[in-house]
Amino acid sequence: MSPNPASFLEHLATKGYHSRSNKHSNHLSEAIVKDLVEHCPHIAAHAKSGDLVYWLNFKLRVGTSEWNVDLVLGRPPLGVKAKMGSIGIGRMKPSVVQIAVELKAIMTEHHKAAKNRKRDLEAHHEHVHNYGNTTIAGGVFLVNSSATFQSKLRDEKTDHKVPARLVEHCVAELRAVAGRGGSTGYGLEARCAIVVDYSDLPGSVPTYPKRLGPPDGDPLHYDGFIRAICEAYSRRFVGTSSSSHA
Secondary structure, three states, X not given: OOOOOHHHHHHHHHHOOOOOOOHHHHHHHHHXXXXXXXXXXXXXXXXXXXXXXXXXXXXXXXXXXXXXXXXEEEEOOOOOOOOOOOOOOEEOOOOEEEEEEEEEEEOOOHHHHHHHHHHHHHHHHHHHHHHOOOOEEEEEEEEEOOOEEOOOOOOOOEEOOOHHHHHHHHHHHHHOOOEOOOOOOOOEOEEEEEEEXXXXXXXXXXXXXXXXXXXXXXXXXXXXXXXXHHHHHHHHHOOOOHHHHO
16 A cells, blocks of 8 residues: 655645645645555556546535535536546546545644644544435644644744654544544544654755654544555445446
8 A cells, every 4th residue: 555645745845834724735645645546456446437536625515504624526517527637637626525634734833733733623523424324534743753844824833842742642632533423423434644754944855754654554644544544445335236336
């Protein structure tokens, strides 16, 4: 399976990071889609046949409530076959959302940000499962492990004391988000913590520090995240007829 997406490091190195921009989440979302198509045969087959498409920054409406979801995959409108894109799937707003993934970055002020991002993911999976009981809710934490970070919203850089402990705290907060399978019917079906070392200072080179990220075999590892979405999709939306996609 996949390590953390290498292309995302290239994106950070060339484009940098800005908390008020969605360029980083868009790039990471497309990297996730690419890995789902590459490593999940059922997703790849439905994408190739034009029965599965993806969209970024999708407004998922439930009654009068609306939630902007970073990444969704689902069925195209009836009678429409999406044009295949460069990553093996068509880009089009789906008429039925089958996978909804929220990405949250924690680059600095880890304790405050982790608390808020955990709350965001709890609201995300509840909204997704109010939309559809079979829709798969995924959540991603992008956690910065750099000892220093230069926010584009501040003149001075921020120093992180004992960044390894900050990462541990953020990962623990992600583990504490409700998982699907309880009596409420709410919770995340898939989640991962992607740990990146990036200061955003001139000349800085982003890396994935393996010793700080979830280890191989951990459900929060990126591989586990891709597998969890694939397995849930295969159970819920694969069958002998087109009605199995509903």
